[in-house]
Amino acid sequence: MEHLKTGELAKRAGVNVETLRFYERKGLLPEPPRRASGYREYPEESVTRIRFIKRAQELGFSLDEIQELLALRVNAETPCAGVKDFTEKKILDVQRKIADLKIIERALKKLTAACPGQGSVSDGCPILENLDIEF
Amino acid sequence: MEHLKTGELAKRAGVNVETLRFYERKGLLPEPPRRASGYREYPEESVTRIRFIKRAQELGFSLDEIQELLALRVNAETPCAGVKDFTEKKILDVQRKIADLKIIERALKKLTAACPGQGSVSDGCPILENLDIEF
DNA sequence: CTTGACTCCGTACTTAGGTACGGCCTTAGA
């Protein structure tokens, strides 16, 4: 199977059909070729594209930022220096996110570490009162 | 200075005054004591609380999730086991985020690594066509 | 003791990111 219709793509990528149209309008998903009837014919790769978008969202990127990320592999007119600058900024961005998530991870681990998993919080559970997250 | 008025807190935390009222309505920010006039008097810690909320958002948590995270240090009635379960799920969640961000980081680094930072993309810039991010 | 900046509150508006609706058209299978 080489081509996908909207419904198939939507199902495979785990999104609503309308979301595909929405992404297309937004320029996140390139307009696919159409058959004579007007039906869209998506290539297989669209699945990973969509999934990348969804995952990047969960990582705190807005659709606009995601578009910029995706543009990196496509756009052939931007001056190289600009691309490099942008990319380096994004790397810092990502590194900060990783660092902060590690702080949160550590805080959460500290919580579970001591917890017996039984009894009720009020008397004895050592998990709480220890979630100190500072940035 | 022990107490903060809404405007002061807002400025320190870098958010709009209205956002504070909004968070209060949502239960993300506990209702502070009021002076006789009705004016809110926030404790200093509110600043870190707000900043935590903002940062957690940037890391891809919704306000509802953030509320759950914050609830961990406060709520004294939930059964310990439930708390532990929730916390462990969140840890996995966070670890997945970190892993995926690292993938993105690596992809972005691969881009800059080879780029001279000059010339235009179309002829010669090695950055592009190499951003292969798969989940 | 006034005046300008700040606060209160309820309510309305905005933006991002989708979802749903509905009328019409296409396709594929019995």
Next chain:
DNA sequence: TCTAAGGCCGTACCTAAGTACGGAGTCAAG
């Protein structure tokens, strides 16, 4: 070949997360 399931489009609607408005009360510096 008829027909249900699915596609097309424009438009309207929805939720999350704020932002703005505006009339009335409060505070503090001069």
